[in-house]
Amino acid sequence: MNMAIPTAGRAGLPDSPSNHRLQFERDVLAGLAAPQKTLPCKYFYDEIGSKLFESICELEDYYLTRVEADIFSCALDEMTMVLGQGVALVEPGAGNCEKAEPLLVAMNDPVAYYPLDISPEILLAAQQRIQRRLPTLDVVPVIGDFTSTTVWQQLPKSHQRKVLFFPGSTIGNFTPEQARELLQRFAEQLRPGEGILLGADLVKDSVVLERAYHDSAHVTEAFNKNLLTRINNELNGNFNIDDFAHRAFYHRVRQRVEMHLVSLTDQKVEVSGQQFEFAEGETIHTENSHKYTLSGLRTLLHETGFTTQKFWTDNKQHYAIYYAEVR
Numbered sequence: 001m002n003m004a005i006p007t008a009g010r011a012g013l014p015d016s017p018s019n020h021r022l023q024f025e026r027d028v029l030a031g032l033a034a035p036q037k038t039l040p041c042k043y044f045y046d047e048i049g050s051k052l053f054e055s056i057c058e059l060e061d062y063y064l065t066r067v068e069a070d071i072f073s074c075a076l077d078e079m080t081m082v083l084g085q086g087v088a089l090v091e092p093g094a095g096n097c098e099k100a101e102p103l104l105v106a107m108n109d110p111v112a113y114y115p116l117d118i119s120p121e122i123l124l125a126a127q128q129r130i131q132r133r134l135p136t137l138d139v140v141p142v143i144g145d146f147t148s149t150t151v152w153q154q155l156p157k158s159h160q161r162k163v164l165f166f167p168g169s170t171i172g173n174f175t176p177e178q179a180r181e182l183l184q185r186f187a188e189q190l191r192p193g194e195g196i197l198l199g200a201d202l203v204k205d206s207v208v209l210e211r212a213y214h215d216s217a218h219v220t221e222a223f224n225k226n227l228l229t230r231i232n233n234e235l236n237g238n239f240n241i242d243d244f245a246h247r248a249f250y251h252r253v254r255q256r257v258e259m260h261l262v263s264l265t266d267q268k269v270e271v272s273g274q275q276f277e278f279a280e281g282e283t284i285h286t287e288n289s290h291k292y293t294l295s296g297l298r299t300l301l302h303e304t305g306f307t308t309q310k311f312w313t314d315n316k317q318h319y320a321i322y323y324a325e326v327r
Helices: 017-033 047-057 063-083 100-106 120-133 149-153 176-188 206-213 219-234 294-303
Strands: 087-092 112-117 161-166 195-201 244-251 256-263 267-271 274-278 283-290 306-313 319-326
Touching: 017 219, 017 267, 017 274, 047 120, 047 219, 063 100, 063 195, 063 206, 063 306, 063 319, 087 100, 100 112, 100 120, 112 120, 176 294, 195 294, 195 306, 206 244, 206 256, 219 244, 219 256, 219 283, 294 306, 294 319
Parallel strands: 087 112, 087 161, 161 195
Antiparallel strands: 195 319, 244 256, 256 283, 267 274, 306 319
16 A cells, blocks of 8 residues: 555654565464464454454444443543643554544643554544544644554654553453553653553453454454455465354453464465465464453553553443553
8 A cells, every 4th residue: 555644734654565565474474384373463454454343343242342432421521631731642553533533522622633553544534534523633644553663753753741542452452461561662652741541341251252252243253354365465365265264262361352263174375475284173363352350450550650540430340441641
């Protein structure tokens, strides 16, 4: 993809398409060569994958988005009071920015919004939508992987007070070690007194969890399998999509939902000229979604340089939103 992102002000420069493809290829080939085959979940979100995820968020089975939205709706005034005036909101993994939009509208004179994402098309549409609604707000898309240090270097240097916005339980896609490293990196981007508004899914009954990731409409299955379609399209792969099944289950010990693609037969697949063998029943591990306890989340934030100021949850304690500041 090669798409310029016009902005109201300064724009982050996107990674070059060739560099993005090379990284995608390296990650896919390395993952498929591992003893437990894996694919990074960040590559779910091409244009088709992003739209499928939007559809997932509308499903009755997928409680996360609904419960998080209810918490925001009930606590929005209190949240904006805690965030304060004149904030520059930075959203890693912003997607279509629909969660940030009502927050930006409610905030007290926000000065800028920096959505970070790897999908230029999605960010462009979101930027235009938000700019129409908030014409005085400086909306500056930054194209790239928020886990990379280079994307943070694209943010304009300023004295604006920054708050990171990290909803949707994206933190759950990282292992505990990776989550700790990520939050430490986030803390390094902030000055003392600047903060993060973080959403996280909580430990709960496994039936509720598994239904959310194995929905009756099979949208999550299409979302998972789209990763193979993307490999076919972009990396000269020859996956037969029908030879793989979607599987999702809750691992109680690790407190996470795992998503896999299961090979339904013995088969050989070629990607970028390299061949990979699959035994019947062998899986590609595509995503983790770790669940937290309230105390576990507080501890994680404290250990990574933050002090929790406030948190909000639903009456069933299915989900939590924390606001914490760098010490």
